[in-house]
Amino acid sequence: MTSANARRFNIGGAIITIITVIAAVLWAFPIYWGIVSSFKLEDEVVRPYIELWPETPTLRHYWFALTQTQIGSWYLNSVATALGVTVLTVSTSLLVGYAISQLRFPGRRPLWWLILASFMVPTQVLIINHFVLIANMGLLNTWAGIILPQLIHPVVIIVYKQFFDQVPREFREAAVMDNASEFRILTKVYIPMNWGVTTALSIVTFIWAWNAFLWPFLAVTRTEMMTITVGITQVSDAFGVYYARQLASAVLAGFPVALAYLLFQRRVTQAITLSAGIKG
Amino acid sequence: MAEIALQNVSKSFGAVEVIKDISLKVEQGEFVVFLGPSGSGKSTLLRMIAGLESIDRGKLLIGGRECQDLAPGQRDVAMVFQNYALYPHMTVRENMAFGLRNVGMNEKDIAERVADAGRILEMDALLDRRPSQLSGGQRQRVAIGRAIVKEPAAFLFDEPLSNLDAALRVRTRVELAQLHQRIAATMIYVTHDQTEAMTLADRIVILNDCRIEQIGTPMEVYTYPASRFVAGFVGSPGMNFLKAEVTTSGKEAVATLGDGSRVEMTVTIPDSGAYELGIRPEAVHVTAEEGDTTGEATVVEHLGDRTLVYARLGDGTEVIALDGGRSQVAPGDTVALRFDTSQLHLFDSAGHAYHAD
Numbered sequence: 203m204t205s206a207n208a209r210r211f212n213i214g215g216a217i218i219t220i221i222t223v224i225a226a227v228l229w230a231f232p233i234y235w236g237i238v239s240s241f242k243l244e245d246e247v248v249r250p251y252i253e254l255w256p257e258t259p260t261l262r263h264y265w266f267a268l269t270q271t272q273i274g275s276w277y278l279n280s281v282a283t284a285l286g287v288t289v290l291t292v293s294t295s296l297l298v299g300y301a302i303s304q305l306r307f308p309g310r311r312p313l314w315w316l317i318l319a320s321f322m323v324p325t326q327v328l329i330i331n332h333f334v335l336i337a338n339m340g341l342l343n344t345w346a347g348i349i350l351p352q353l354i355h356p357v358v359i360i361v362y363k364q365f366f367d368q369v370p371r372e373f374r375e376a377a378v379m380d381n382a383s384e385f386r387i388l389t390k391v392y393i394p395m396n397w398g399v400t401t402a403l404s405i406v407t408f409i410w411a412w413n414a415f416l417w418p419f420l421a422v423t424r425t426e427m428m429t430i431t432v433g434i435t436q437v438s439d440a441f442g443v444y445y446a447r448q449l450a451s452a453v454l455a456g457f458p459v460a461l462a463y464l465l466f467q468r469r470v471t472q473a474i475t476l477s478a479g480i481k482g
Numbered sequence: 483m484a485e486i487a488l489q490n491v492s493k494s495f496g497a498v499e500v501i502k503d504i505s506l507k508v509e510q511g512e513f514v515v516f517l518g519p520s521g522s523g524k525s526t527l528l529r530m531i532a533g534l535e536s537i538d539r540g541k542l543l544i545g546g547r548e549c550q551d552l553a554p555g556q557r558d559v560a561m562v563f564q565n566y567a568l569y570p571h572m573t574v575r576e577n578m579a580f581g582l583r584n585v586g587m588n589e590k591d592i593a594e595r596v597a598d599a600g601r602i603l604e605m606d607a608l609l610d611r612r613p614s615q616l617s618g619g620q621r622q623r624v625a626i627g628r629a630i631v632k633e634p635a636a637f638l639f640d641e642p643l644s645n646l647d648a649a650l651r652v653r654t655r656v657e658l659a660q661l662h663q664r665i666a667a668t669m670i671y672v673t674h675d676q677t678e679a680m681t682l683a684d685r686i687v688i689l690n691d692c693r694i695e696q697i698g699t700p701m702e703v704y705t706y707p708a709s710r711f712v713a714g715f716v717g718s719p720g721m722n723f724l725k726a727e728v729t730t731s732g733k734e735a736v737a738t739l740g741d742g743s744r745v746e747m748t749v750t751i752p753d754s755g756a757y758e759l760g761i762r763p764e765a766v767h768v769t770a771e772e773g774d775t776t777g778e779a780t781v782v783e784h785l786g787d788r789t790l791v792y793a794r795l796g797d798g799t800e801v802i803a804l805d806g807g808r809s810q811v812a813p814g815d816t817v818a819l820r821f822d823t824s825q826l827h828l829f830d831s832a833g834h835a836y837h838a839d
Contacts, residue, residue, distance in 0.1 A: 372567035375534050380581030380628075381555030390580070394571040 240450040263450035276433035286349040287411035299362025430455040484545030484635035491540030517679040518689035560629035561638040568613040575609040599627040636668040710833035726759040741796030743775035747838040757828040765825035766803040773818035
């Protein structure tokens, strides 16, 4: 590469870097604003001009959220339901994905089409049916009621099927020659060979479930059974909206997910890449 | 160890028949190689014995037991795959133990068998490594070890050396031959490499177009090929084929080649007429005296101990002849060629072979 070319390349790179930085700032500013505002006094938040740093930093809104609300129960409900959704979604999806990918049984193709077709139906369309069903089952205001309708994630099945399809046929044949039952082939060969995708899908499913709002909002009316996303809507009172207090609750609600993301960043990115081509 | 018998087995994929009515018996402790070009059905036949492909018609007997309807794991055979198929997340030890754990063998016996296999294959030091930490040759050995620990009635090898480089292939081939002598197991080995077939086999089964062309010892198929296909497929460099008009009376025959030269031989053929005359390069000698025919040397390959002379006859037919290591023949020379008439073969239009005495 000549020096002139190298310079041109650097200029191009610099322009892209600047654009990326601007985009990142634009994207991150609301988050920064939210976090900073949660440390401001309520009257500072509503001032008509922009203050990038709190004049009198305070933890009172966090103290309020932690002591005056049922945030402990909401955390517990969120953890329990998000874990439930994750474990059940991933375990059932991997079984379905394996069956469709590796087993030959009557109705396999129609089942596959059905799963693909279920993409066409947004969850919101079914939400009234879900509500009636769960209400009839007497599961409103329960963890099971929150979890069950959230188990429909065809994308997880599709990702698993794709990964199982890519396992070379010889591994399965070697296991068959080794007298392995179908269950052992799945648990001892296919799952361990795809740990990466299982981890990635588990994290993403957990984040989806943690962030879910619409269904938990409908399925729960009792404050102590709310998940954190629903619970933080309860911090306003009859005297109006308290922005700083709500933002402090929102920060607390988002904190575990942000932590999970930071810890498993690479896996999450991988999972999003995996499902990006599929999830419309 | 057990014998394996195939009785009139056939298989189709949809409308395409890939194995046509094959019968074959592999004796106990025998090393049989299925040799054939791509698409000849050799791998399919092996997979049918393994149980990885179904048998549409006919019987498969392993140790006298009918196995055509049994699941692969119940046939008491072990298979070594071309790509080894070692489970990447398991250590060598776990890879070998997997099949034994599946049948509920106790851990003490498993440990013994794995240790034995490790000793036989000289890989004791590798038992706690993962496949990714092994070289190609070591992986191949683990794949064989995984078969050995099962102590099966027969071993099935599906082109096991084709992923190795040339030097390693030769070494592993020798090791396989030694292994067979040591454990004296029934082995069926699929390859398209005739050197592997010639060096390893007690008997070679040559397949072409989904049927058996010939079954015989390596020297039988080399010296007395049953058909034009076998003659052309076995041997490197390949057999020379020359168009000839043959007249016969009793056991004597005279072949007139395309360039007008005449070759006399002792052979019994049904009729006079057009045949293909086949002769291996080592039976065509470059001679300083008068030969059976002459040709112009086009390419000369010095291989050290011998020299291959590619000669073009008067009618344009190319013949490969063998000369000594210190051959003085150069491209463009006219060379006299003498045929060893006891090593001539005639092939009729259907490809059937007649061998000269």
